[in-house]
Amino acid sequence: SSLQHLTLKMKRKTDITSYFYLKKKQIDPDTERESDNGGENSEEEQVESTREGESEDTGYIYFQKYIKTIGEVLLLTATQNVAQRGHDESADSDNKGNFKAILDTIANHDKAVKKRLTSIHNAKYTSKIIQNEVLGCLGDMVRTEIAEEVKNSEVFSIIADETKDVKKKEQISIVLRYYYNGAIQESFLHFESTEKLDAAGLSEKIIHILEKYKKNLVGQAYDGASVMSGKHSGVQARIRERAKYAFSIHCTTHCLNLVLVDTVKAIPEVEQFFYLLEKLYVFTSGSAVHPKWLAIQRDMFEGAPRELQRLSDTRWACRFIALRNIMDRLPALKRVLQEIAEEHGERSVEARGLLAQINFEFTVHLVVLRKVFGETKLLSDILQSLTLDISKAVDLVEALVKTLSDFRQESFFDDVWDEVLNVFGQCDPTPPAEKRPKTLSSKLSQHYKDWFRTNFFYPVIDLMLSELERRFSSKNCEIMNSIPALNPQKDTFLKEKDLFSFAELYDSNIDDLGHELHQFKRILERKIQAGMQRPSSTVQLVQFIEPNKDVFFELYRLCKIAVAIPVSTAACERSFSTLKLVKAYLGSTMNEDRLSNLGVLSIESRRAKALNLDSFVDRFAKNHKNRRIRLLSTSLPPQIDQTLECGFL
Numbered sequence: 001s002s003l004q005h006l007t008l009k010m011k012r013k014t015d016i017t018s019y020f021y022l023k024k025k026q027i028d029p030d031t032e033r034e035s036d037n038g039g040e041n042s043e044e045e046q047v048e049s050t051r052e053g054e055s056e057d058t059g060y061i062y063f064q065k066y067i068k069t070i071g072e073v074l075l076l077t078a079t080q081n082v083a084q085r086g087h088d089e090s091a092d093s094d095n096k097g098n099f100k101a102i103l104d105t106i107a108n109h110d111k112a113v114k115k116r117l118t119s120i121h122n123a124k125y126t127s128k129i130i131q132n133e134v135l136g137c138l139g140d141m142v143r144t145e146i147a148e149e150v151k152n153s154e155v156f157s158i159i160a161d162e163t164k165d166v167k168k169k170e171q172i173s174i175v176l177r178y179y180y181n182g183a184i185q186e187s188f189l190h191f192e193s194t195e196k197l198d199a200a201g202l203s204e205k206i207i208h209i210l211e212k213y214k215k216n217l218v219g220q221a222y223d224g225a226s227v228m229s230g231k232h233s234g235v236q237a238r239i240r241e242r243a244k245y246a247f248s249i250h251c252t253t254h255c256l257n258l259v260l261v262d263t264v265k266a267i268p269e270v271e272q273f274f275y276l277l278e279k280l281y282v283f284t285s286g287s288a289v290h291p292k293w294l295a296i297q298r299d300m301f302e303g304a305p306r307e308l309q310r311l312s313d314t315r316w317a318c319r320f321i322a323l324r325n326i327m328d329r330l331p332a333l334k335r336v337l338q339e340i341a342e343e344h345g346e347r348s349v350e351a352r353g354l355l356a357q358i359n360f361e362f363t364v365h366l367v368v369l370r371k372v373f374g375e376t377k378l379l380s381d382i383l384q385s386l387t388l389d390i391s392k393a394v395d396l397v398e399a400l401v402k403t404l405s406d407f408r409q410e411s412f413f414d415d416v417w418d419e420v421l422n423v424f425g426q427c428d429p430t431p432p433a434e435k436r437p438k439t440l441s442s443k444l445s446q447h448y449k450d451w452f453r454t455n456f457f458y459p460v461i462d463l464m465l466s467e468l469e470r471r472f473s474s475k476n477c478e479i480m481n482s483i484p485a486l487n488p489q490k491d492t493f494l495k496e497k498d499l500f501s502f503a504e505l506y507d508s509n510i511d512d513l514g515h516e517l518h519q520f521k522r523i524l525e526r527k528i529q530a531g532m533q534r535p536s537s538t539v540q541l542v543q544f545i546e547p548n549k550d551v552f553f554e555l556y557r558l559c560k561i562a563v564a565i566p567v568s569t570a571a572c573e574r575s576f577s578t579l580k581l582v583k584a585y586l587g588s589t590m591n592e593d594r595l596s597n598l599g600v601l602s603i604e605s606r607r608a609k610a611l612n613l614d615s616f617v618d619r620f621a622k623n624h625k626n627r628r629i630r631l632l633s634t635s636l637p638p639q640i641d642q643t644l645e646c647g648f649l
Contacts, residue, residue, distance in 0.1 A: 009564070046092045059524045066116050067507060067620060068613045070125055073102050074134050078601035079608050081581040086580075097392075100126060101600045107228065123463040132594050137619045139597030142607045146187045148174065150216070153178040155557070157219030157564050158246070159186070160228065160235075161572035162194060165579060166588045169594075170194040172202065173572040173579070174209065177219075179560045186386050186571040191579065191596040202228075203238035217243040218506065221566030235553055245506055253383045253392050253568040256376060260319070261469040266463055269456060273365045276309060276357055277322050280333065281308040283354060288347065289340065296332045296339075320377040323370040330366075330427045334358060349636060362451050367416060375403055389538045389563045391487035394480055396418055397472045404468075407461050416457070417449050436610035479505065479565060486562045494521060503558055513554040520545075520552055578602050621627050 076099055077084050086097025095101075103126065107114035117124060151463075156178035165171050174190045178402045210217060220236050222228035228235045236248035264270050271348055284293045285308070295304035306329055309322035326333065336610075337358070340351040379400050383393060406412065472480075483500035484490040492498045494517060503513050528534050535541045540561040549556040582598045584591065590598075601608045 015634045025228050045177075052227070054057055062112055064617050065112055067125065067617050069103070069110070069113055070130070071134055071138065071613055071620070073099060073106070074131060075138055075601065075608060075611070076102070078135065078138070078598050079605040081602055085128060085583070099131065127628055132591070132597075133624055134620065135242055135594060135597040136649060137616055137623060138608065138611065139600045141611050141616060141619065142600050142604050143189060145607055147187065148603070149180045149185065149187070150176060150178055153180045153185075153560065153564070155179075155216050155564050155612075157221065157562050157566050158206065158217060159207065159221045159569050159571055160568050161223050161251075161569040161576075162228075163576045163579065165583050167583075171256050171579060173575040174206065174383070175557065175571040176576065177221075177564055177566050177571070179542060179563050181541075182391070182546070183537060184563055185386055188571070188575050188600055191575075191592070191599045193592050198240060199228075199233055199235050201415075203235045206235065207242055215243065217246040217560045219565040220246050220248045221251055221569055222248065223251050223569055247505065247565075247604065249479070249566055250471075251566075251569040252397070253380055253570060255471045256380055256383065259464060259471060260373070260376060261313075263460060265462050267456075267459055269365065270369065273362070273369070274319065276362070277308075277326065278311050280326070280354060281310055281322070283350060284308050284333070284336065284341045286347075289336065291335050291381075292339070293332075296335050296427070297329060300332050300335070301329070307318060317377050317380050320373040323366060323373055327366055327423070330358075330423065358427070360424055362449070363427065364420050364448075367420045367423060368457055368460065369453075371416060372407070372464065374462075375400060383568050384573075385540065386569050386571070390480065390567055391483050391490070391562065392537050393567045394472070395487070395489065397468065401465060401468055404461055404465055408458065413449075413453050413457055417453075419429065425512050434557065443502075451622070481566070485540050486541060486559055488537065488541055499558070502562075503554070506558065506561055508554050508558060513558075516552045518556045520555060575603055633646060 028144075074084065076082075084097060084099040086093065086095050086100070089096045089100060099179045101310055103113065103117065107117050113467065119124075156176050159175040159177055160172055162170055162172050165458050172192045172194045173188070174192065175186055175188050177184065177186045179185070190209055192209075194202060217239070220239060222236060236246075239246050240248070263273060283289060294305045306325045308325055309318050311322060312318050334355065337351045337355040341348050343351075379396055382388065411498065457466055478504070482498050482502035485495055485502060487493060496517065499517070500510055500513070503510060535544050539561060542556070543561060545552050545556045545559060578599055579595075582602060583595055
């Protein structure tokens with residue numbers, strides 16, 4: 001009403017008059033004590049004395065400082081994977097959560113923050129809604145920086161993978177791969193809930209996120225699930241309809257895992273062997289057996305005791321670790337089983353059953369599979385490297401094929417057999433005195449050797465070789481067939497036939513590319529003859545061309561595409577580790593936007609820690625419409641960073 005409006009106006013005028021009267025008398029308007037600064041208030045006191053509703057243009061500085069502090073605290077907790085909120089955030093709570101606890105600590109040393117937190121006003125800006133807005137601003141600023149890098153790179157690929165969070169909800173992780181500032185970049189962008197989403201829904205979400213730059217999308221990498229990699233109606237096919245250059249690559253690490261899966265399932269002896277390893281893990285992990293297992297290891301071996309590994313159907317690298325640990329601790333494992341087998345009860349029966357299966361055949365399987373899986377473990381680790389490009393990945397797979405082919409030589413199996421006999425002879429460190437030593441006659445040993453070589457060793461090697469050929473053959477992928485033309489280590493390096501087939505996939509100007517190739521070959525050879533080291537990878541080739549990228553435009557573009565094409569979905573797998581930290585059991589009810597923003601701030605912590613918090617305040621002031629405090633000067637328009645308009649979202 002008019003009366004209420006007049007009353008508020010008079011009150012505001014009275015407050016302002018009182019403030020300037022106290023200021024003139026050099027009295028602090030809060031404490032009503034005279035100043036000791038000789039008649040001039042310090043800058044801090046002037047900022048603190050500013051009240052909401054002041055007509056002076058300096059009032060916003062106080063609130064900017066306060067909001068910046070809010071942003072700093074949330075940024076700290078996000079980059080350190082610390083939970084922000086508590087179960088009870090009321091004023092009387094003993095544990096208000098980390099966010100409010102840190103703010104209270106800052107308030108003990110910062111008068112401006114303390115004044116806002118202890119004032120009678122309710123605009124303290126600590127609620128979960130404000131936290132979500134602040135985290136949204138900070139997360140979008142990181143995504144904006146990534147968007148700018150992608151814009152400058154001109155080409156990029158998308159990597160996506162799914163997992164279940166602590167609430168059993170499907171989450172898809174989206175990572176972008178591109179070449180920027182002389183190196184390959186893999187930048188996390190977003191977590192997206194995929195609950196009740198099919199291929200159409202997933203592809204629409206991805207296209208929406210990447211809408212502005214979909215024309216520059218040159219590759220996709222998924223784990224092989226039908227909803228993602230389906231040839232006709234999967235996510236990759238639907239994205240290809242909107243971004244024709246986005247060729248799909250099946251994650252090479254996942255392909256390697258499938259090679260091992262098929263090998264294990266196709267050979268019954270191998271499958272049963274790993275079932276036995278799982279039983280040994282469960283037995284030694286029991287509360288009654290585990291202390292004895294550790295004590296015997298300390299007694300028999302130097303260094304820290306080792307744990308047997310639980311086997312995973314998706315992370316097959318753990319199988320090599322399981323093989324290695326059992327082989328290195330086999331005498332201790334047999335001793336544990338022997339001691340428990342001599343006891344009474346259910347465990348002794350189980351121990352006798354397991355002990356009976358650790359025989360000569362078990363030793364052969366253990367030694368052979370450790371050799372073979374050791375080679376695949378090395379390749380798996382390298383394929384997860386950020387700096388690896390698809391051409392180098394093809395080289396590594398070919399090297400593994402060559403190594404496994406060499407395993408078929410009779411001399412190699414002779415060495416393996418000698419190791420089997422050595423391990424079998426040493427695996428029982430304390431045999432009873434009345435028993436004969438465990439040795440095999442030469443005739444029986446030769447019989448076993450021939451049988452295992454023919455019926456176990458060769459089938460394992462041959463099946464792995466055929467699966468590697470089937471899943472990694474260049475015939476199955478046009479890109480893998482032609483991209484070695486940009487690898488300086490390959491015989492087809494810069495060969496026109498191979499390079500032109502790759503260029504045609506991305507609509508390059510073949511005539512211009514041909515002219516560029518003739519000039520570039522001469523320049524490269526001249527530099528090498530002058531003492532320059534020959535580029536050893538596609539990434540180094542890009543770095544060499546970069547100073548003359550305008551001259552060799554088509555070649556430079558193809559090289560950037562080659563290094564931007566994903567090799568694996570390992571970056572998404574790494575983001576899942578952060579997901580477990582961010583959305584832990586006690587924080588499982590957070591909304592999806594908050595989860596995604598916390599994820600990008602944690603995973604891209606290097607970028608997050610370098611954010612300009614003054615720009616954050618400007619962005620927050622622009623986005624937060626219903627604010628009860630003034631964050632911008634009334635005499636100046638909002639100065640928003642222009643790059644903020646270049647984001648994906």
